[in-house]
Amino acid sequence: xxxxxxxxxxxxxxxxxxxxxAAEVQLHHLKLLRKRLxxxxxxxxxxxxxxxxxxxxxVGFGALELVGATGRVIFSDISEPxxxxxxxxxxxxxxxxxxxxxxxxxxxxxxxxxxxxxxVATRSVLIYVDDKPRAFREFFRVLKPGGxxxxxxxxxxxxxxxxxxxxxxxxxxxPDSKEGAPVKDLLERLDDHWEKRYGHVNEAMLNFxxxxxxxxxxxxxxxxxxxxxxxxxxxMPPMKWDTLMxxxxxxxxxxxxxxxxxxxxxxELARFxxxxxxxxxxxxxxxxxxxxxxxxxxxPIPAKPFPEEP
Ligand SMILES: C[S@@+](CC[C@H](N)C(=O)[O-])C[C@H]1O[C@@H](n2cnc3c(N)ncnc32)[C@H](O)[C@@H]1O
Numbered sequence: 574x575x576x577x578x579x580x581x582x583x584x585x586x587x588x589x590x591x592x593x594x595a596a597e598v599q600l601h602h603l604k605l606l607r608k609r610l611x612x613x614x615x616x617x618x619x620x621x622x623x624x625x626x627x628x629x630x631x632v633g634f635g636a637l638e639l640v641g642a643t644g645r646v647i648f649s650d651i652s653e654p655x656x657x658x659x660x661x662x663x664x665x666x667x668x669x670x671x672x673x674x675x676x677x678x679x680x681x682x683x684x685x686x687x688x689x690x691x692x693v694a695t696r697s698v699l700i701y702v703d704d705k706p707r708a709f710r711e712f713f714r715v716l717k718p719g720g721x722x723x724x725x726x727x728x729x730x731x732x733x734x735x736x737x738x739x740x741x742x743x744x745x746x747x748p749d750s751k752e753g754a755p756v757k758d759l760l761e762r763l764d765d766h767w768e769k770r771y772g773h774v775n776e777a778m779l780n781f782x783x784x785x786x787x788x789x790x791x792x793x794x795x796x797x798x799x800x801x802x803x804x805x806x807x808x809m810p811p812m813k814w815d816t817l818m819x820x821x822x823x824x825x826x827x828x829x830x831x832x833x834x835x836x837x838x839x840x841e842l843a844r845f846x847x848x849x850x851x852x853x854x855x856x857x858x859x860x861x862x863x864x865x866x867x868x869x870x871x872x873p874i875p876a877k878p879f880p881e882e883p
Contacts, residue, residue: 575653583824584628584655590820590828592813603696606725607635610696613799613868613879614723619643620691623715625679625708626650626698630659636694637668647685649675679708685715692716696725699786700778701825709793716871721878722790724867728802729775730782745809746852756848759841766836774825783865790869798869799878805863811856814846
């Protein structure tokens with residue numbers, strides 16, 4: 574049994590901050606997203622799906638339900654413990670005979686034969702890949718003629734938000750507001766520390782947008798691409814302080830609690846918590862989300878690529 578790594582630990586624990594209720598809410602939203610992604614994936618009886626960066630199998634197990642008794646899903650991931658996770662989940666579900674498992678990077682899928690799959694699916698994987706054009710070339714290579722991709726990626730590039738710092742700093746409390754004033758010094762130090770210590774970690778997440786994904790598809794050889802942008806902003810939902818402290822935004826960074834403990838003294842931590850706990854727990858201020866769906870077609874393009882809307 575492979576030891577847990579940063580990817581498997583994040584998916585199992587830190588993305589939800591160990592909060593069962595928060596996990597249920599997020600998983601509900603993820604299943605809706607998966608439904609939207611797979612609706613335009615062209616799946617049906619006998620299709621072969623490659624889930625790249627499958628994680629715990631959210632997309633792959635959803636796809637398996639759409640490919641009938643003769644269809645197959647290949648679960649691939651960079652993380653050995655996650656590949657093992659999907660294997661034992663498939664065993665428990667009694668679907669092992671229709672699944673295979675590959676430990677591989679999106680940029681090097683040489684374990685998967687050329688022109689062997691009908692669909693390459695990913696969700697929130699390319700954000701961790703530095704050489705995205707190479708991953709697209711691999712997606713193109715493994716697809717059969719007439720196959721397609723179904724990708725969902727968060728879009729966090731600064732060209733789109735224009736003020737990534739604005740979002741980050743003001744998500745909970747604006748340091749320049751009356752509410753933020755008592756902890757303005759702490760928020761600013763936290764921001765500086767964040768930028769110096771972890772700013773570079775997010776490079777692969779920030780250096781592209783939905784148009785780049787379209788262009789990368791075309792450059793890799795795809796004959797047609799359709800993309801849908803998904804943008805939302807609204808009040809930040811209430812969150813337990815402990816959940817916030819035990820969670821992290823992605824697998825490459827420590828939890829929020831670990832980051833603030835790197836910066837503040839015990840006295841500063843107490844001031845920070847005393848002031849911000851009620852803000853976090855009542856919700857409010859800005860929450861935002863953006864992502865994009867990308868379906869790219871390897872020729873020949875089907876006459877009716879997507880199901881008719883009712
Ligand atoms: C945010 S998780 C998404 C997991 C899954 N696709 C889902 O929808 O729940 C990111 C996944 O990408 C995997 N990953 C990270 N870098 C990768 C790479 N270069 N190639 C393949 N998988 C990668 C991680 O191990 C993790 O499973």
